[in-house]
Amino acid sequence: MSGDGSETITHVRRLPARPGATAPWPDWVPEELRAAFVARGVPAPWRHQARAAELARSGRHVIVATGTGSGKSLAYLLPSLATLLADPRATVLYLAPTKALAADQLRTVAGLGLDGVRPACYDGDTPQSERAWIRQHARFVLTNPDMLHRGILPRSAAWSNFLRHLSFVIVDECHSYRGVFGSHVAHVLRRLRRQAERHMRIGTAAAGPCFMLASATSGEPAQAARQLTGLPVEAVTEDSAPRGAVTFALWEPPLLPGARADAEDLTPVRRSALREGADLLADAVATGVRTLTFVRSRRGAEVVASTARRALDEVVPGLGARVAAYRAGFLAEDRRALERALASGELLGLASTNALELGVDLVGLDAVLICGYPGTRASLWQQAGRAGRAGREALAVLIARDDPLDTYLVHHPEAVFGRPVEATVLDPTNPYVLGPQLCCAAAEGALTPADLELFGGAAAKEVLAELVEAGLLRRRPTGWYWTSAQRPEVDLRGEGGAPISVVEASTGRLLGTVDPGSSHFLVHSGAVYLHQGVSYVVDELDLDGACALVHAEEPDWSTHAREVTALTVVSVREYRDAGPVGLFIGEVDVTSQVVSYQRRRIGSGEVLDTRPLDLPARQLRTVAVWFTVSPTALAAAGIDAADVPGALHAAEHAAIGLLPLVATCDRWDIGGLSTAAHPDTEAPTVFVYDGHPGGAGFAERAYQAARTWLGATRDLIASCGCETGCPSCVQSPKCGNGNNPLGKADAVRVLDVVLTNLPTEVTDLADRDVRSTDER
Numbered sequence: 001m002s003g004d005g006s007e008t009i010t011h012v013r014r015l016p017a018r019p020g021a022t023a024p025w026p027d028w029v030p031e032e033l034r035a036a037f038v039a040r041g042v043p044a045p046w047r048h049q050a051r052a053a054e055l056a057r058s059g060r061h062v063i064v065a066t067g068t069g070s071g072k073s074l075a076y077l078l079p080s081l082a083t084l085l086a087d088p089r090a091t092v093l094y095l096a097p098t099k100a101l102a103a104d105q106l107r108t109v110a111g112l113g114l115d116g117v118r119p120a121c122y123d124g125d126t127p128q129s130e131r132a133w134i135r136q137h138a139r140f141v142l143t144n145p146d147m148l149h150r151g152i153l154p155r156s157a158a159w160s161n162f163l164r165h166l167s168f169v170i171v172d173e174c175h176s177y178r179g180v181f182g183s184h185v186a187h188v189l190r191r192l193r194r195q196a197e198r199h200m201r202i203g204t205a206a207a208g209p210c211f212m213l214a215s216a217t218s219g220e221p222a223q224a225a226r227q228l229t230g231l232p233v234e235a236v237t238e239d240s241a242p243r244g245a246v247t248f249a250l251w252e253p254p255l256l257p258g259a260r261a262d263a264e265d266l267t268p269v270r271r272s273a274l275r276e277g278a279d280l281l282a283d284a285v286a287t288g289v290r291t292l293t294f295v296r297s298r299r300g301a302e303v304v305a306s307t308a309r310r311a312l313d314e315v316v317p318g319l320g321a322r323v324a325a326y327r328a329g330f331l332a333e334d335r336r337a338l339e340r341a342l343a344s345g346e347l348l349g350l351a352s353t354n355a356l357e358l359g360v361d362l363v364g365l366d367a368v369l370i371c372g373y374p375g376t377r378a379s380l381w382q383q384a385g386r387a388g389r390a391g392r393e394a395l396a397v398l399i400a401r402d403d404p405l406d407t408y409l410v411h412h413p414e415a416v417f418g419r420p421v422e423a424t425v426l427d428p429t430n431p432y433v434l435g436p437q438l439c440c441a442a443a444e445g446a447l448t449p450a451d452l453e454l455f456g457g458a459a460a461k462e463v464l465a466e467l468v469e470a471g472l473l474r475r476r477p478t479g480w481y482w483t484s485a486q487r488p489e490v491d492l493r494g495e496g497g498a499p500i501s502v503v504e505a506s507t508g509r510l511l512g513t514v515d516p517g518s519s520h521f522l523v524h525s526g527a528v529y530l531h532q533g534v535s536y537v538v539d540e541l542d543l544d545g546a547c548a549l550v551h552a553e554e555p556d557w558s559t560h561a562r563e564v565t566a567l568t569v570v571s572v573r574e575y576r577d578a579g580p581v582g583l584f585i586g587e588v589d590v591t592s593q594v595v596s597y598q599r600r601r602i603g604s605g606e607v608l609d610t611r612p613l614d615l616p617a618r619q620l621r622t623v624a625v626w627f628t629v630s631p632t633a634l635a636a637a638g639i640d641a642a643d644v645p646g647a648l649h650a651a652e653h654a655a656i657g658l659l660p661l662v663a664t665c666d667r668w669d670i671g672g673l674s675t676a677a678h679p680d681t682e683a684p685t686v687f688v689y690d691g692h693p694g695g696a697g698f699a700e701r702a703y704q705a706a707r708t709w710l711g712a713t714r715d716l717i718a719s720c721g722c723e724t725g726c727p728s729c730v731q732s733p734k735c736g737n738g739n740n741p742l743g744k745a746d747a748v749r750v751l752d753v754v755l756t757n758l759p760t761e762v763t764d765l766a767d768r769d770v771r772s773t774d775e776r
Helices: 029-041 047-057 072-088 101-110 126-135 145-164 179-202 221-229 273-285 299-316 334-342 377-384 405-409 431-444 458-469 518-522 631-636 641-661 698-704 708-721 742-759
Strands: 008-015 062-065 092-095 120-121 138-141 168-173 210-215 235-237 248-252 291-295 323-326 349-352 367-371 394-399 472-474 479-482 500-504 509-513 528-533 536-540 547-552 557-578 583-601 608-613 618-630 670-675 685-690 770-772
Touching: 008 405, 029 072, 047 062, 047 072, 047 210, 047 235, 062 072, 062 221, 072 092, 072 101, 072 138, 072 168, 072 210, 072 528, 092 145, 101 120, 101 138, 120 126, 126 145, 138 145, 145 168, 145 179, 145 431, 168 179, 179 221, 179 431, 210 221, 221 235, 221 248, 248 377, 248 405, 273 291, 273 299, 273 323, 273 349, 273 367, 273 394, 299 323, 299 349, 299 528, 323 334, 367 377, 377 394, 405 641, 405 708, 431 458, 431 472, 431 479, 458 547, 500 536, 509 518, 509 528, 518 557, 528 557, 557 618, 557 670, 583 670, 583 685, 583 698, 583 742, 618 631, 618 698, 618 708, 618 742, 631 641, 631 742, 641 670, 641 685, 641 708, 641 742, 685 698, 698 708, 708 742
Parallel strands: 062 210, 062 235, 092 138, 092 168, 120 138, 168 210, 248 394, 291 349, 291 367, 323 349, 367 394, 500 547
Antiparallel strands: 008 248, 472 479, 500 509, 528 536, 536 547, 557 583, 557 770, 583 608, 583 618, 618 685, 670 685
């Protein structure tokens, strides 16, 4: 770490403490329930909790969108538990995006000690021997969208009694349902509504369940909840819970003297956010500060934990045992043990992926370190809010990665503290989501014309016709029927198949799993894989067998996969003709292939070598935003023809890095391509595309906010202190061309031409200036 941090802290913001405002207990809350909450230290609800509970009690669908630690759980537990106590037949379904959050909420509900509620988790970790009892007897079932999709809705007959009396559906941390995953979940909820209403018609209930949603502070929460549920939803956004003071620091790691990004490149390299975060975590634990460190990747969480453990053991032997890593891919019993150890104080420090970002009640944390901007302001504040719960003062530190967006944010604090959080982006009409979900719905029961409005109206009708033509559904006078004896195979998270098992070759021991979409990058042959601080090297990746065989090894290098991409324009939805500049949105076909990987020396980042890989190419039909610039305009801006590829390449990298500033995406959710003469546009072009089939709404948001997005991109490149480009501005960690060529100064000139000719945001343009493909 560098000195006292005075040269690395770019900004400090102190957020003042805020007092709370309570409300009386609603008259309809049973004394038994009120006493249970009072016994757990809740003398009265906060005003926003009472408001949301009253809305739900009156039968209105509601979303509570308030800050971390504001007690959103009480808002949905009051009306749901009161109903269970008043009606012995009523049931409640609770949905969480992670198993850890569902397990935490189970502890909360069970801890109230209410007779007859019978709460139970029903997920992939639930023993088969317990599942039949839960279906027949549990009244407060906690699960996740994946289990609802795969294990409950396809077997609705076994859940008939539960669905017939379903009173409330609680959707916790609903801001996490974005992009393709969020679009799938939106249809899973529609399928749930359909099945509940069908079973209620068989029984005596007259109306469907009331939906209660809980979200971190987000933009347009009512609109996002309407998209997610297909129902009118009222928003409660006034946060009346007390908040302790928070000191929030923005931290930029120092440049490494003499370090280089490539063996033949003199580009300066900053100390990594992981190394900086590990040092800060070790310092915090050594002084008794209970600290949670958020890291972007599974591998990063392992690196931070193992580095901090080694540093602590050098100071006090054995102290490193009080630090651990927590991430998805761990076995269930390992995750639960870590949660208990952190709650008890046995662990003082934890390096976690965003698996612990959501709602799990981690009491007593003093500080949060965030290694790299998590992609959205909503996630940033959610993570920062994990410290200082229950009104205590807290410290939060955002440690910038050597990345364009992180660099921009730590030098533009107004982009962190002065802007509202983003609206959640999802698109339930995406045909690549809607088609498979209609197949699932039809397999659960024939779709009728009355169902079409529930699933998207005209969009659903159009997709149904395609499914019939493809032979997946059969049209009959009574509706559309699923034609196969097998259930549709639909992955909600868009990961494309079964997870890849990581197995130690010498023992056959299962170390963990990797999603198929990441396997080409994380567990290709020769890759370094980390598990609980132990390094393994991959011997073989068997994609057909969904297995990666590894052996234990401690190399002094890390591995970084490199991908090449080709793109074809399929159609143009809309475009903006701005003289020498064109801005477009449309469908594209992308072919990508991981072709090699670099081995880089740990510490310096020096590239040791590049090794080839033989992995299959992957095809993607998705949505892209792209801009073209005429060669004449580029020449007039002082860019020689030979320098155009490097200028566009640099602008592309920085634009991808800055897109999360305007859309709720991660740079790994999107891809890009630039060329001095693309065959489909016949002009110098920069493409940025959604990395999910059918698109996830990110490219549309980029098109709408093009001037804001590209303006920030231009300012970032121009203000970076490097001479020819660095990871903080125009170099990309996933570039398939080894970040060559790149023209930093010329990229600024390209973007100046674009911005000069795009006077306003696309959404504000006159109709005559925005042309659809129908007008061309």
